[in-house]
Amino acid sequence: EAGVTQFPSHSVIEKGQTVTLRCDPISGHDNLYWYRRVMGKEIKFLLHFVKESKQDESGMPNNRFLAERTGGTYSTLKVQPAELEDSGVYFCASSQFGGPEAFFGQGTRLTVV
Amino acid sequence: QKEVEQNSGPLSVPEGAIASLNCTYSDRVSQSFFWYRQYSGKSPELIMSIYSNGDKEDGRFTAQLNKASQYVSLLIRDSQPSDSATYLCAVNRDNAGNMLTFGGGTRLMVKP
Numbered sequence: 001e002a003g004v005t006q007f008p009s010h011s012v013i014e015k016g017q018t019v020t021l022r023c024d025p026i027s028g029h030d031n032l033y034w035y036r037r038v039m040g041k042e043i044k045f046l047l048h049f050v051k052e053s054k055q056d057e058s059g060m061p062n063n064r065f066l067a068e069r070t071g072g073t074y075s076t077l078k079v080q081p082a083e084l085e086d087s088g089v090y091f092c093a094s095s096q097f098g099g100p101e102a103f104f105g106q107g108t109r110l111t112v113v
Numbered sequence: 114q115k116e117v118e119q120n121s122g123p124l125s126v127p128e129g130a131i132a133s134l135n136c137t138y139s140d141r142v143s144q145s146f147f148w149y150r151q152y153s154g155k156s157p158e159l160i161m162s163i164y165s166n167g168d169k170e171d172g173r174f175t176a177q178l179n180k181a182s183q184y185v186s187l188l189i190r191d192s193q194p195s196d197s198a199t200y201l202c203a204v205n206r207d208n209a210g211n212m213l214t215f216g217g218g219t220r221l222m223v224k225p
Contacts, residue, residue: 043215056212100145100205102213106156
């Protein structure tokens with residue numbers, strides 16, 4: 001069974017540009033989460049989808065971040081316009097409905113220069 | 114005070130020894146607790162989950178939970194060099210699959 005997959009694995013963009021990250025959860029997992037780890041800090045929650053609905057987006061830092069999960073399958077996280085402080089590793093995770101055990105993707109390392 | 118605290122390490126143990134990793138959390142209503150292992154540049158890998166007070170064993174790993182003391186630990190018996198990684202403690206307020214709160218991780222080094 002395929003795990004959580006994320007694209008791209010690395011992205012280097014200039015300040016002010018737009019970047020879109022993609023996450024494909026484990027098949028059948030209704031819960032999808034985005035997390036972020038910035039340099040030297042712990043992994044922080046961004047938001048949580050249940051199927052296509054946003055269950056909790058309390059961790060989204062500002063309105064430059066937009067997450068979607070059309071059809072309840074894969075999800076995208078768009079940063080527009082990117083700022084230097086957005087640099088970090090963005091992780092996606094998924095879990096079964098009602099299940100607390102979350103499985104993580106390998107992350108997308110975003111560098112804003 | 115951080116919500117989930119871990120000693121950043123590195124924790125260095127010789128091969129074959131027991132590695133003891135500790136984690137404290139501040140939210141008393143926390144219900145579920147997880148240990149993830151992360152190799153450099155790789156995804157966090159779930160290795161243990163624990164939901165009730167006491168010990169839970171899985172192979173060489175034992176998770177221990179004490180809700181009264183707000184403390185969770187991970188013991189790795191017969192440590193191997195391949196166990197060298199960063200171990201992340203994560204806490205959930207419920208058992209329904211909501212957000213995880215992570216500690217900063219403890220880097221473990223197992224020396225041959």
